[in-house]
Amino acid sequence: MKDLFDEIDQERKELPHLKNIQDEVQKPRYHNFYQKLAFWLFVFLFGVGIVLGNLFPSCSETSNLFSTCTRTEYNLTLTVISWLISFVFCSMIYAVGEIISLLTSINETLKKRK
Amino acid sequence: MMEQNKKEKDWFDSPNIVTYVIIGLLIILILASQSFAIQNRLSFGEIFRSIINHNAIYFITLIYFVLLRFKIGKKYFDYLNVLMAILYLLLSFASVFTIFQSFGLASLLNLALTVVLTLYFIYAFICNTVIGKELKISNTPLNEIKNQQYFSIICVLLALILVVDLIAATDFEGVVISLLEVMYQVLFARYIYLYKEYSDTKAKRRKESLKQEEVVEEKEEPVMEKEEKTNVEEAPKEEKTEKITEVKIEVEETKVEEGKQEEEKEEPKKPRTRKKKEEDKGDEVK
Numbered sequence: 280m281k282d283l284f285d286e287i288d289q290e291r292k293e294l295p296h297l298k299n300i301q302d303e304v305q306k307p308r309y310h311n312f313y314q315k316l317a318f319w320l321f322v323f324l325f326g327v328g329i330v331l332g333n334l335f336p337s338c339s340e341t342s343n344l345f346s347t348c349t350r351t352e353y354n355l356t357l358t359v360i361s362w363l364i365s366f367v368f369c370s371m372i373y374a375v376g377e378i379i380s381l382l383t384s385i386n387e388t389l390k391k392r393k
Numbered sequence: 394m395m396e397q398n399k400k401e402k403d404w405f406d407s408p409n410i411v412t413y414v415i416i417g418l419l420i421i422l423i424l425a426s427q428s429f430a431i432q433n434r435l436s437f438g439e440i441f442r443s444i445i446n447h448n449a450i451y452f453i454t455l456i457y458f459v460l461l462r463f464k465i466g467k468k469y470f471d472y473l474n475v476l477m478a479i480l481y482l483l484l485s486f487a488s489v490f491t492i493f494q495s496f497g498l499a500s501l502l503n504l505a506l507t508v509v510l511t512l513y514f515i516y517a518f519i520c521n522t523v524i525g526k527e528l529k530i531s532n533t534p535l536n537e538i539k540n541q542q543y544f545s546i547i548c549v550l551l552a553l554i555l556v557v558d559l560i561a562a563t564d565f566e567g568v569v570i571s572l573l574e575v576m577y578q579v580l581f582a583r584y585i586y587l588y589k590e591y592s593d594t595k596a597k598r599r600k601e602s603l604k605q606e607e608v609v610e611e612k613e614e615p616v617m618e619k620e621e622k623t624n625v626e627e628a629p630k631e632e633k634t635e636k637i638t639e640v641k642i643e644v645e646e647t648k649v650e651e652g653k654q655e656e657e658k659e660e661p662k663k664p665r666t667r668k669k670k671e672e673d674k675g676d677e678v679k
Contacts, residue, residue: 283408283461284591290467294475294523332487336494337446338439350499350561353490355483356446 313376317369324365332358405580408587412458415580419455422573423448429566453480454581474518481511499557506550510582513543517589521596540589547582551575 310318335357338348404410430444457473460466466473488504516535519525530536538546558571 282591283412284588287461287467287470288595290464291470292468292472294471296523297527329490333490333493339447350497351491351494352446352500353487353494354446355487356449358487359449359483 309380311376311380313379314373317373317376320372321365321369324369325362328358328361328365331361405583406587408584408591411580411584411587412461415577415584416455416458418573418577418580419451419458422570422577423451423455425566425573426570429570433566450480450484451577453477471518471522474514474522475524478511478515478519481507481514485511499554499561502550502554502557506547506554506578509543509546509550510578513547513582513585516543517585517592521592540586540593544582544586548579551578551582 332354335354336351337354337356339350339352404414426444426448427440430440454477457466457477460473461470485504485507488500488507491500492504494500512535515525515530516538517540520530520535525531555571555575558575559568562568562571
């Protein structure tokens with residue numbers, strides 16, 4: 280049987296360089312109101328997710344006698360789920376902003392032609 | 394001999410067996426905690442809030458280890474490790490908040506364990522990747538602690554957590570779950586340890602092969618230099634003879650040229666003397 284790490288070493292694909300990722304992310308773009316709103320709303324909902332995980336903790340230990348929670352822990356699942364939902368919601372708002380910006384650019388080009 | 398060594402290898406030194414055991418343990422752990430929750434007649438909300446939160450991390454690591462058995466997992470091994478590192482960072486972040494939820498020895502030990510595990514994971518899996526090299530993680534204090542030391546720190550922390558959990562456990566299910574958890578975490582730490590050992594030995598082999606190549610080059614260089622020297626020593630002799638012949642030819646040529654020049658010089662002198670003689674004769678006539 281071949282060693283697992285040898286097999287991985289033969290087939291593994293290298294990670295992309297950080298510079299390439301930075302260049303892709305930091306492309307100069309104009310953001311309209313909806314896109315800015317989507318970004319700041321996501322930042323806010325990110326914080327809300329952390330608060331939710333603290334507000335509704337999960338139980339890691341219960342007492343048998345009264346079946347009450349004796350030890351609680353931070354609810355990471357709730358936080359991650361809220362992050363995912365807020366990401367989807369904010370990306371929808373961002374997409375609306377993108378559609379509006381495309382329509383305005385089409386309108387401007389049509390006006391110029393006239 | 395190599396085959397014998399491979400056969401003599403312990404099961405906890407083989408990454409193949411360790412990953413298989415981890416997969417088995419994770420499946421048992423998830424199924425056991427789910428069945429205990431149903432046995433205790435927990436409501437759907439409680440199962441969703443507590444058991445899924447408890448099992449989510451185990452479920453994600455199970456997917457990670459199952460993917461490693463397939464070609465896709467092997468190909469995108471570094472990508473999976475980055476995702477796991479992010480997950481462990483999130484876990485350490487969650488365990489910080491757990492201290493605010495229920496402050497105690499168990500939560501403090503859990504925080505210490507998740508932080509050390511996260512650092513160990515980044516040290517073993519991210520350091521040697523492109524991102525690790527660009528971020529220069531190897532220059533950070535992470536490398537101050539050695540692989541063996543990381544592993545032993547985690548083992549000590551896990552032993553303490555097991556003791557605390559067993560003291561706090563009030564039922565059989567709690568004992569089983571805490572035992573399974575500790576076993577899984579020891580094996581996970583072992584998996585990280587084995588990978589780091591593998592990458593270190595590989596780096597050492599590379600260095601040794603490079604050194605050997607350098608030594609071979611150094612050995613070859615003197616022979617080449619001797620050959621060059623002998624060529625250089627032989628060359629002057631030939632050059633000398635060539636130079637001597639060249640000089641001889643040049644001397645001969647110069648002699649010939651000088652002879653010609655002398656002849657040329659002598660020739661114009663003659664008419665002058667004649668002229669002088671005629672002038673002298675003319676003066677005498679006058």
